[in-house]
Amino acid sequence: MFFRLIPFRYNLRSLGRRRLRTMLTVVGISLVVFVCILMLSFSRGIKSSFSNTASSQNAIIVNANAFTDLTLSRVPKGVADNFAASANGIKEEHGQRLISPEVHLGSNIELSKDSGQFLFGVVRGVRPIAFRVHPQVGITKGREPAPGRKVIVGRLAATKLGIADDAIALGSTLYFEGDAWEVVGFFDAPGTAFESEIWCDVDDLIVSTKREEYSAISVVLESPEGFEDVDYFCKSRLNLELQAWKESVFYSRLAETLDPMIYLVGIMVVMVTGGGILAGMNTMYAAVLGRFQEFGILRLMGFSRLSILTGLCCESMLIAGTGGMLGAIFAEMIGGFSLRFPMGAFSLTVELEILLIGILQALFIGLAGGLLPGIRSIRMSQVDSIRAL
Amino acid sequence: MDHVRAVMPTLIKLNSCATNLDMVGIHGVDPSVLRSFRDFRLVAGSYDAFQAETGSALVGRELMERRGWTVGDAVDINRINFTIRGVFEDGGTTYESLALVHLTFLQQATGIGRDSWATQLYVRVDDSEKLDSVAARIDEVFDTDVFQTDTKPESAFLARGLEEFRDIAEFSQLLGYITALLTLILVANTIYMATQDRVKEIAILRTLGFMPERVLLLVVLESLTLSFIGGLLGAAGGYWIVNSGNYGVGIEGYQVAFVAEVHVFLFSFAVAILLGFLGGLLPAIAASRLQIVSGLRRVA
Numbered sequence: 001m002f003f004r005l006i007p008f009r010y011n012l013r014s015l016g017r018r019r020l021r022t023m024l025t026v027v028g029i030s031l032v033v034f035v036c037i038l039m040l041s042f043s044r045g046i047k048s049s050f051s052n053t054a055s056s057q058n059a060i061i062v063n064a065n066a067f068t069d070l071t072l073s074r075v076p077k078g079v080a081d082n083f084a085a086s087a088n089g090i091k092e093e094h095g096q097r098l099i100s101p102e103v104h105l106g107s108n109i110e111l112s113k114d115s116g117q118f119l120f121g122v123v124r125g126v127r128p129i130a131f132r133v134h135p136q137v138g139i140t141k142g143r144e145p146a147p148g149r150k151v152i153v154g155r156l157a158a159t160k161l162g163i164a165d166d167a168i169a170l171g172s173t174l175y176f177e178g179d180a181w182e183v184v185g186f187f188d189a190p191g192t193a194f195e196s197e198i199w200c201d202v203d204d205l206i207v208s209t210k211r212e213e214y215s216a217i218s219v220v221l222e223s224p225e226g227f228e229d230v231d232y233f234c235k236s237r238l239n240l241e242l243q244a245w246k247e248s249v250f251y252s253r254l255a256e257t258l259d260p261m262i263y264l265v266g267i268m269v270v271m272v273t274g275g276g277i278l279a280g281m282n283t284m285y286a287a288v289l290g291r292f293q294e295f296g297i298l299r300l301m302g303f304s305r306l307s308i309l310t311g312l313c314c315e316s317m318l319i320a321g322t323g324g325m326l327g328a329i330f331a332e333m334i335g336g337f338s339l340r341f342p343m344g345a346f347s348l349t350v351e352l353e354i355l356l357i358g359i360l361q362a363l364f365i366g367l368a369g370g371l372l373p374g375i376r377s378i379r380m381s382q383v384d385s386i387r388a389l
Numbered sequence: 390m391d392h393v394r395a396v397m398p399t400l401i402k403l404n405s406c407a408t409n410l411d412m413v414g415i416h417g418v419d420p421s422v423l424r425s426f427r428d429f430r431l432v433a434g435s436y437d438a439f440q441a442e443t444g445s446a447l448v449g450r451e452l453m454e455r456r457g458w459t460v461g462d463a464v465d466i467n468r469i470n471f472t473i474r475g476v477f478e479d480g481g482t483t484y485e486s487l488a489l490v491h492l493t494f495l496q497q498a499t500g501i502g503r504d505s506w507a508t509q510l511y512v513r514v515d516d517s518e519k520l521d522s523v524a525a526r527i528d529e530v531f532d533t534d535v536f537q538t539d540t541k542p543e544s545a546f547l548a549r550g551l552e553e554f555r556d557i558a559e560f561s562q563l564l565g566y567i568t569a570l571l572t573l574i575l576v577a578n579t580i581y582m583a584t585q586d587r588v589k590e591i592a593i594l595r596t597l598g599f600m601p602e603r604v605l606l607l608v609v610l611e612s613l614t615l616s617f618i619g620g621l622l623g624a625a626g627g628y629w630i631v632n633s634g635n636y637g638v639g640i641e642g643y644q645v646a647f648v649a650e651v652h653v654f655l656f657s658f659a660v661a662i663l664l665g666f667l668g669g670l671l672p673a674i675a676a677s678r679l680q681i682v683s684g685l686r687r688v689a
Contacts, residue, residue, distance in 0.1 A: 024577060025574075028574040031567055031570060034567065035564055039564065210534075275568075275575055279571075283582075339557060348560075
């Protein structure tokens with residue numbers, strides 16, 4: 001028996017015979033793909049906001065007792081100076097070692113003085129060198145933060161504060177830690193947790209919060225092996241109570257706290273895909289059940305069982321593929337919005353890779369949905385097919 | 390200070406277990422003031438044993454059940470080792486998701502004991518009406534201190550933490566609505582298919598004298614039966630997955646566990662029934678309007 005494909009036009013017209021059911025299935029599968037793309041983008045976005053924040057070349061030094069808890073970490077100024085002067089393995093640029101002492105804290109922020117309307121935001125006190133230690137950060141408008149309580153605001157800081165994007169303008173004033181801070185610029189750092197922060201001068205923040213310590217020190221390593229030097233320094237100088245982390249490890253430990261949520265998202269993706277397969281199967285079973293006579297004629301015309309099965313799978317994948325494309329287009333259209341979570345905020349960006357996964361998922365639904373009904377239909381012997389006439 | 394009945398310094402650690410899907414909230418507290426401060430009910434073990442042994446812990450009922458621990462177990466939570474000496478209930482609050490250990494023990498275990506460090510101070514007032522004024526007074530007193538305070542009622546403190554999850558909760562809700570719509574289409578598709586396959590049967594029923602309303606009722610009942618079985622399986626499956634998985638997130642030092650309660654199970658089940666009804670209605674109307682002659686002719 002030779003293999004001859006049933007003309008594609010024939011499959012296309014077959015779908016038109018059951019318009020309502022075909023349309024329902026297309027809409028159903030488009031919803032499956034839409035939901036799955038959004039869920040995958042959600043888990044990708046939330047995870048990558050941590051992984052993108054970490055630089056493979058960077059290390060972070062915190063108080064040894066704080067583990068990965070920046071809010072508990074306190075590195076006294078003297079200790080930071082000692083580290084800066086003595087630790088090896090740190091990159092130097094233009095005669096300056098790339099060491100950024102920083103204060104990191106959650107703060108209640110007011111948009112107008114004594115309004116009583118506190119918005120919870122994340123503030124990071126930095127020195128100018130922080131922009132070289134965290135090269136992901138770039139000023140998009142205005143200038144760098146400066147002493148005199150001049151702050152810059154991240155692209156997603158408004159989302160983190162739960163206010164409209166235009167609620168904070170250049171020149172406006174924010175009130176936190178008992179002081180007024182003028183907004184002198186805006187910055188972005190695509191896909192990182194920095195974007196949800198407000199950056200200011202570290203010494204200003206230390207004065208306002210009446211503290212005498214930094215939260216952590218971020219450094220750029222001269223090479224991946226440089227971490228061993230930094231780690232050795234922290235371990236050998238026990239009196240300083242410092243602990244070094246590779247940034248990638250540090251932020252992946254932080255991201256672990258969100259794993260339960262991402263795990264549940266995974267379960268939902270699997271279940272919704274299962275629902276899509278059922279919808280596809282339903283349609284194709286219905287398409288097959290009333291067509292045994294038709295298959296008999298096709299067999300008489302010389303089309304093999306495999307040809308008929310291929311044709312049915314094509315029909316099913318066409319329905320699913322159309323639904324998948326619609327779902328992907330819809331997800332792409334509404335993607336790009338921002339969501340906040342306890343440690344910051346992130347943009348739910350629908351990436352091309354995830355769109356392709358969504359469309360492939362639709363095709364898989366189509367194939368899985370068409371295969372079983374198809375196999376059932378071709379099992380009928382040629383004699384029975386002829387009898388069905 | 391006036392109206393302050395008790396103060397309890399508390400050191401908070403949120404540590405992961407062997408499986409990183411489960412975070413355990415550990416609060417270091419002073420056992421001598423804990424009892425006067427928190428009106429929980431001890432349901433197993435002994436408070437005296439907890440008070441007498443520095444490396445011991447009182448564990449909330451919810452956490453005990455979640456982790457499958459029993460009184461007397463020696464537990465290792467990421468380098469913090471303690472022995473469980475009691476189990477408490479606190480009216481189903483998030484406090485039941487915590488392990489309470491001695492403050493000094495946790496300070497030593499985490500190496501934060503040098504400065505007698507505490508994450509926060511719990512203050513008990515003698516009159517709840519005075520809560521806001523006492524909070525304001527505390528912040529005023531410590532305004533010039535090295536460590537300034539930010540005092541607020543416990544409920545407001547937790548509400549702020551939960552507020553951080555609002556976007557994610559709303560997003561999940563949106564996905565839930567879309568999934569319900571998807572289910573509606575799936576049900577409608579299935580019932581439509583079922584009626585189309587039985588055109589002859591429906592035409593014969595009409596010939597036998599079944600009125601259109603009766604046919605409509607039959608199809609809707611079929612849809613309801615399917616959604617009843619599916620809803621029961623789905624709601625039970627979801628209930629089991631969420632409750633058996635030890636899922637939760639840390640909010641302000643509390644471990645807020647994802648728990649599917651009975652009312653969530655019932656709500657999901659009711660939604661499934663509703664979707665079954667709505668999804669079956671259109672195909673049922675179409676089936677009830679079937680012309681007897683054309684129905685018999687289509688399959689003759």
